Amino acid sequence: MGTNAIMEKTATDPAVRKMEASFLIDTTKCIGCRGCQISCKSWNQNGTDKTTAGPTLTNPPKLNSKTYTNIAFYESEHNGAITWNFSRNGCFHCKKPACASVCPVEALVKTPEGPVIYRADRCMGCRYCMLACPFNVPKYEWEKLSPSIQKCNFCYDRLLAGMIPACAKTCPTGTIQFSDSIEKNLTEAKKRIAENPGKYHNHIYGEKEAGGTSVLLLSAIPLDQIGHAKVGDQVLPDLTWKYISGIPAIIGVVLAAGIGSWVITRRMKNMDKEDEQ
Amino acid sequence: MSTERHEIKMFTPMTLGLLILIIAGAVSVYKRMTLGLGATTNLQDDFPWGFWIGFDVLGGVAMAAGGFVIASAVYLFNMKKYKPIARPAILTAFLGYLLAASGIFLDIGHPFRIWHPVVMWQIHSIMFIVAIHVVIYTTVLAMESSPMFFERIGLKGVQRFVEKIMMPIALFGTLLSTLHQSSLGAVYLIVPDKLHPLWYSSLLPFSFLVSAIMMGLSMVSFESILSSKFFKHKADMSILSGLARGSIVAIGFYFVLKIFILLSGPGLGAAFAGTMESRLYLLEMAVGVIVPLILLLLPSVRNSMGSIFLVNCFVIVGIVINRMNVSIFGLLRHAQERGVSYFPTGNEFMVTLFLVALGIFLFKFACKYFNVLSYGEVKN
Ligand code: SF4
């Protein structure tokens, strides 16, 4: 079923409608089995890809148009011993998504339940969403003649049918914890950090990034060491809105200045003529 | 008088060169349309916008600014002196917008959905605002250029009518241009974490507008001189030095604005950090702003057609570098952190050359068959 059709068939279950879908991803629990990666592919019927593993065995090395989520492997030194760190990439489902705000045709939209979904039939392929997303999530089907944007849709179809997303369902270690409330996950994340001194790097990635996201990440080491870019706390669409909301004022100024100078300069020309006579 | 256009020869080595570029470029366009973006460009997931957006769209639209600058000088400020250059300036703007629109058409993944924004409004999107402007302003430019068409086909009455209502058309055109030029800068407001701080600023829309006015003045002057050479048509020195004086104001203002952005943003040190970005920034400022400003302040330069031409070239190249810096080089660092780089393919260059060559060809064609160059002088 296309996401468009899903959108139109608004969920009837009141519990779903009140939902504010959220993941708490505790990367310290991850064992790198990549089960989420596989179940995501199966559920979304995303084909396989000819890949080469990255230097630390991340495979595929990056998200792509057939891979909505992947587990990235990083090595680090912890108390003199080499440790693996597993990080999960994918859409953060921002509370105020830059991708949806820049899309000129509302192909990307933030649904009331939280997921940011994509409607391929509207997309004209400008790829502004790819530029705008601070986490570099939307991917493009470059090889196709009729390409679409591809990205995680939080299994919106599953959510509306009362199921939790495929990745969270599959995860054997509880790394990916689904909740119907961002607040609940945030409280849980804070609790874990407080109760386990030294276990976590003291930062909940996604709490403030880009104005706050629906996906929260916990990690043992700083998140930029496991591939998560430093992203400011600024609500990105606000930056643009400041300009757009100023447009009526610009229109007023230009019209006034234009008409004003027309009247004045014409009057001056006429005065010149009169003086000559 | 209007007989001048008959002296323009269509079969010259230049036309031949243009035709070769157009044919070779058409092959590249065909490849883009039949093989897709992946096979013909170096665009990729971590670098979704490249040369076509930087040069064809941002550059093309900035080059077209001469149209609204001259239209507002003539029709809003009643500076009738510039009337002889109004037609070529507006025609260039029209072609510049066609270049930009064709660039967008080829760049987007679904060219034949280019009309989608017109029906699927999303007012939070700068891209939507840009798209709507391209559509409306290209129409306005067509209207502004229409008198010479009506004149040519003998509909004098219609021509006179359109000329009568030129003031509101020009006002509308100026309004759209102000919004459009600045909104192209606003496109990049959403990427504070990606665009290098030397270019990212909340004043991007304003600096795009001011630099477009600079570029417009230089383009118009550049063109008047070139067409006087190629089409054996006399350029009016008082018009050229008038444009040069206008340029001093625009460039001076832009200089102050850029320095303000630098000092209030990343600081003076960033410009001299010795990185690729700082070098490109200095290049852009030297070529497009500082050298032209110093030269134009010398009276001997303002009164010599050759020197003015040189200054025009500096400004045009400098502003194109600025657009490339914002759209490509300023974003490269972020891409490189993600392990990718970008350089356009031969095919990307060829498509752009195709569009540019086509624009110049159409300009020449219009000069030959319509009264573009010698209009307005007759009455003086
Ligand atoms: S992470 Fe990127 S793609 Fe996902 S909602 Fe946020 S801006 Fe959009």
Ligand code: SF4
């Ligand atoms: S590429 Fe498609 S989804 Fe992305 S901003 Fe453009 S129209 Fe919207």
